[in-house]
Amino acid sequence: MNPPPHVWEFNASDLLLHNTPDDYWVVLDGKVYDVTLFLDLHPAGRNIIIDNGPDITRGFLGIGHPERAYDYLSDLVLGDFKEDPVQEPTTAHRYNLLYWATLGLLLGLFAYHCATSRLWGAPI
Numbered sequence: 731m732n733p734p735p736h737v738w739e740f741n742a743s744d745l746l747l748h749n750t751p752d753d754y755w756v757v758l759d760g761k762v763y764d765v766t767l768f769l770d771l772h773p774a775g776r777n778i779i780i781d782n783g784p785d786i787t788r789g790f791l792g793i794g795h796p797e798r799a800y801d802y803l804s805d806l807v808l809g810d811f812k813e814d815p816v817q818e819p820t821t822a823h824r825y826n827l828l829y830w831a832t833l834g835l836l837l838g839l840f841a842y843h844c845a846t847s848r849l850w851g852a853p854i
């Protein structure tokens with residue numbers, strides 16, 4: 731049995747590296763396409779693709795392109811788009827937050843104590 735063909739995956743950082751009119755990649759419905767050479771062939775002009783990019787899914791589907799447009803896509807496809815994982819706060823981050831919140835509270839209490847005691851002038 732043949733091994734499954736390798737599927738290339740790209741993320742948002744990859745798209746950022748190909749984000750100029752001379753080298754332009756887009757995402758359409760979870761797939762990445764190199765549209766650099768297609769930009770000048772687009773019947774509605776190149777700017778409409780760039781203005782709707784890099785994720786052109788809404789723009790492309792919103793226009794309701796005919797079958798002819800989908801035929802181009804098979805020549806331009808590079809691979810799958812992979813969302814970057816959402817960064818969960820680490821335990822260290824959580825402890826850091828707790829530390830500053832507690833410190834802030836203690837400083838607040840201390841300031842209140844000073845303001846209402848004889849330490850800094852007459853009591854209120």
Ligand code: HEM
Nearest residue numbers: 765773774778779782786789790793795796798799802803
């Ligand atoms: C790789 C992506 C795209 C491909 C392959 C593509 C392809 C095409 C093709 C083949 C046509 C001619 C359709 C026909 O024969 O009636 C067309 C028209 C059009 N496309 Fe795209 N398109 C792409 C992206 C976009 C995007 C992102 C937009 C933005 C909204 C857009 C807007 C339009 C418009 C407005 C027309 C109509 C032009 C007219 O009838 O004068 N396209 N496109």
